[in-house]
Amino acid sequence: MPFVEVLGFARGNSLIAGCLDKVVELVTKDKAEPGMAPFMRYVYLDPKDIGFNGDSNLAPVTPILEGKLRTEYVTRENDSAEELPYLSRYYPKGSVIPAPCKCIAVVLYSREQCEKEGIEIEADYGLVTAQAEPE
Numbered sequence: 001m002p003f004v005e006v007l008g009f010a011r012g013n014s015l016i017a018g019c020l021d022k023v024v025e026l027v028t029k030d031k032a033e034p035g036m037a038p039f040m041r042y043v044y045l046d047p048k049d050i051g052f053n054g055d056s057n058l059a060p061v062t063p064i065l066e067g068k069l070r071t072e073y074v075t076r077e078n079d080s081a082e083e084l085p086y087l088s089r090y091y092p093k094g095s096v097i098p099a100p101c102k103c104i105a106v107v108l109y110s111r112e113q114c115e116k117e118g119i120e121i122e123a124d125y126g127l128v129t130a131q132a133e134p135e
Contacts, residue, residue, distance in 0.1 A: 005123035015057050015132050022050040023130050039113035043106040055098040056134040068095045099134035106130045
């Protein structure tokens, strides 16, 4: 049984979607750290190891940029009535210069959690997202 499987959500909503197959090759059980919930695991990768050479799509919140910051409730499933929305803060695309990417942060959900959310996978974990991070 594979350790990780990429979820469709991750392929459609990740800045590094084109590198996710390489991420799966590098994510192993021994690299997975406990996450904020019992069903979560985190893995941190060097962007060079997956062939990603770009910006993080993140910028710090500073007094100068604060006026450009937007906040809204969103869901992963395009405003699905079945999913509880979460609060998202973001800068509109093109409104700030993003920081360079120094780390790829990978979030994994257990097979059991994926099943609770109606997602069937064959692997031990589903890759929910992989984000290009500035630190």
